[in-house]
Amino acid sequence: MTDRLAPDYTEARRRFLAAAEVAGAAVTSHPNPEAVGPDGEQLAVDVARIGPADARSVLVVVSGTHGVEGFAGSALQTRWLTGPTVEVRPGLALVFVHALNPYGFAWVKRTNEDNVDLNRNFVDFADPPANPDYAELAPLLVPDRWDEATRQTSTEALLAEAGRRGFDETQRIISGGQYDHQVGVFYGGTAPVWSHRWLRDHAPGLVGPAGRVGVIDLHTGLGPWGHGELIVTPGRDHPIAERARRWWGDVRSMVDGDSVSAELSGDWLNVVEELWPAAEVTAVCLEYGTVDEVSVLQALRGEAWLFGESRRLGHEPGPGDDGEAPGPAIRAQVRAAFADDDPAWLDAIRPRFDEVMVAAIDQLAG
Numbered sequence: 001m002t003d004r005l006a007p008d009y010t011e012a013r014r015r016f017l018a019a020a021e022v023a024g025a026a027v028t029s030h031p032n033p034e035a036v037g038p039d040g041e042q043l044a045v046d047v048a049r050i051g052p053a054d055a056r057s058v059l060v061v062v063s064g065t066h067g068v069e070g071f072a073g074s075a076l077q078t079r080w081l082t083g084p085t086v087e088v089r090p091g092l093a094l095v096f097v098h099a100l101n102p103y104g105f106a107w108v109k110r111t112n113e114d115n116v117d118l119n120r121n122f123v124d125f126a127d128p129p130a131n132p133d134y135a136e137l138a139p140l141l142v143p144d145r146w147d148e149a150t151r152q153t154s155t156e157a158l159l160a161e162a163g164r165r166g167f168d169e170t171q172r173i174i175s176g177g178q179y180d181h182q183v184g185v186f187y188g189g190t191a192p193v194w195s196h197r198w199l200r201d202h203a204p205g206l207v208g209p210a211g212r213v214g215v216i217d218l219h220t221g222l223g224p225w226g227h228g229e230l231i232v233t234p235g236r237d238h239p240i241a242e243r244a245r246r247w248w249g250d251v252r253s254m255v256d257g258d259s260v261s262a263e264l265s266g267d268w269l270n271v272v273e274e275l276w277p278a279a280e281v282t283a284v285c286l287e288y289g290t291v292d293e294v295s296v297l298q299a300l301r302g303e304a305w306l307f308g309e310s311r312r313l314g315h316e317p318g319p320g321d322d323g324e325a326p327g328p329a330i331r332a333q334v335r336a337a338f339a340d341d342d343p344a345w346l347d348a349i350r351p352r353f354d355e356v357m358v359a360a361i362d363q364l365a366g
């Protein structure tokens with residue numbers, strides 16, 4: 001087993017499926033019929049399940065909700081499946097959902113083929129949340145051009161806005177979710193996307209008749225380098241937040257202002273009680289830090305610009321005045337913002353994952 005992140009989605013998927021086989025997991029693969037990878041490869045959500053079909057409790061571990069963030073999540077899932085910690089406990093099943101947004105994973109994007117952020121997509125599209133302040137920042141966030149001079153002037157203007165509005169408020173406006181600017185950041189779409197529909201269709205089958213469900217959704221890109229923060233979507237007095245603290249101790253709430261994440265709309269963890277209405281669900285996001293916020297935002301701005309420009313041209317933009325095509329450079333920047341290829345980072349994030357898994361398993365099997 002290698003101790004590095006996979007170089008691409010196909011290799012990450014291959015490692016995950018091989019690990020699932022070693023672990024004796026039951027595997028089902030669910031191809032996305034609407035899209036393919038950069039080399040024409042199949043994109044799929046793969047599910048590996050260990051434990052009895054009629055388990056009383058199920059722990060669901062999800063990677064790649066945000067595409068590129070799956071490099072870390074996939075490595076953690078794969079290592080768990082092949083590691084010494086695999087042990088079947090009576091009445092408990094472990095379900096690993098690999099690459100919930102396989103398009104973003106394969107294309108090294110946080111979003112999907114329509115530039116939709118899956119975790120802003122779980123809203124009521126008859127009345128999507130309003131974020132009126134985003135419109136003022138939209139032309140600065142994703143300008144028409146993405147040359148060095150434009151990047152510099154627009155970034156300076158954004159930093160001035162952040163100085164005027166306050167950092168937290170600016171983070172909320174930018175990352176809270178918006179439904180009007182497809183060529184933008186944190187865009188939630190106009191209807192449920194394929195990964196969203198897949199999750200709603202398959203959620204019952206993932207847990208079967210279990211009365212207790214734990215969910216760990218793996219993310220990267222927020223917080224200090226290598227640090228893993230547990231985040232719940234409801235406020236601290238909600239039963240999900242109370243149970244999460246009982247299971248894991250330090251759990252932050254995204255609505256109470258104490259998390260690295262701003263409050264946002266359309267996170268899939270917001271709908272876990274709809275997905276599994278008959279079960280007691282305890283759901284957290286495990287968010288690992290990579291690089292600083294500005295570097296992450298610059299990568300996402302580049303990703304959104306590349307999407308818009310590719311749509312406008314009907315193909316990815318070719319070399320500019322400097323002789324370089326922007327696509328590969330932007331994808332490398334996005335990868336670096338969400339997956340640190342330094343093996344020390346993977347070493348740093350593993351112990352926290354093990355700790356979170358063991359605590360959840362002890363609670364669910366107890």
Ligand SMILES: [Zn+2]
Nearest residue numbers: 066069219220
């Ligand atoms: Zn994420």
